Amino acid sequence: MRKLFAILALGCSLCMVACSSGGKTVTRIDENSTTDLSGKWNDTDSRLVADEMISGCLGSTKIEKIIGEMGRTPTVVIGKIRNKSHEHISVETFIKDMERALLNSGAVDFVANSAERAELREEVRDQQGNATEETSKELHQETGADWMLTGTINTIVDQEGGQSVIFYQVDLELTDLQSHKKLWMGDKKIKKFISKDSVKL
Template identity: 45%
Template sequence: MHIIRFKMAALICLGFLLVACSSGSVKRIDVDKEVALSDKWNDIDSKLVAEEMMNDMLTFPWFREFQFKHAGNPTVIVQTIRNKSHDHIPVDTFINDIKRSLLRLGKVDFVVSGEERNAIRTEREDQELNALAGTNAQFGLEHGAGFALSGSINSIVDSNGDQRVSFYQVDLKLIDMTTNKEVWNGQKKIKKLADKGFF
């Protein structure tokens, strides 16, 4: 009898918990609006850092020199951008923000990474065997990269119990793959102050 009463009480409590947890609401908001729920790296940080750093990259002498000597855009491959910060940062999202900011300007071309290239080559081979003649992509017309972009994201956290400062530093560099010269080195810093309750 006691066991039945205990089970019924547990079910009632569970019901109250489910109702309490489902009483919140969700609404759609503008993706460009920052919603800072904490001092962690967020989507706005990723977008703003990418845009600012890529604009800076195009102001360095390497870009003017390339335009003077060559027709067309310089071709870049993104190598490794490492997250060395305390935070979980989706680096792929940051890389895509970098690519989008440059492609939007129409001043730099990108080639895909080695893994993606191999997948495309496999698809091209499949098309060579199975696609209607004249409709398949041709071999031997790939564009090589003249420049390689790489870097890291680091952070420092300082806290006194009531407040916390999170400092992020993004370092990127562009290497001329012909000469191995570092033609651009960019740095962007972000500092965020959070009160107790937000961390």
């Protein structure tokens, strides 16, 4: 009987070890903390690049001078941000980070992009004849943007064995929609060194 209990106890212990070894440990961290597990583009890169580049754009001497000469707050729309890198990068998250930086700056007004405007126009059209006259919004009353912000994300990868260097370059341009003059051009570079036994890019 003792042997039977001993065998059962050993079996339970092994089962507990086996079950626990395949489990996961989840720890909540500050969403603004800097984390870099894989070395690839992440939320920290997106947020920091957006904040730095928007601040650099709106704080440039030329843009400050143009805003002063306009005598009013310019309106900006974000155009296409093209991912030309070797990675899958959530461009939508990067755009949202730039939208937040633009709005929080207080230096410019901001309007919805082309995809968002199409949805908004559909809603306004639906209101015609369906919503009350007092609350129905009118067509052709949109605020036109003065400037458009566009850009690209590129990468260069240098890899040898278990080591690699990933070079990111984000280029942004601010263009006047009326004259098509380029008002500002900026870039942000990030270089990451990754060392591990097996690197998958």
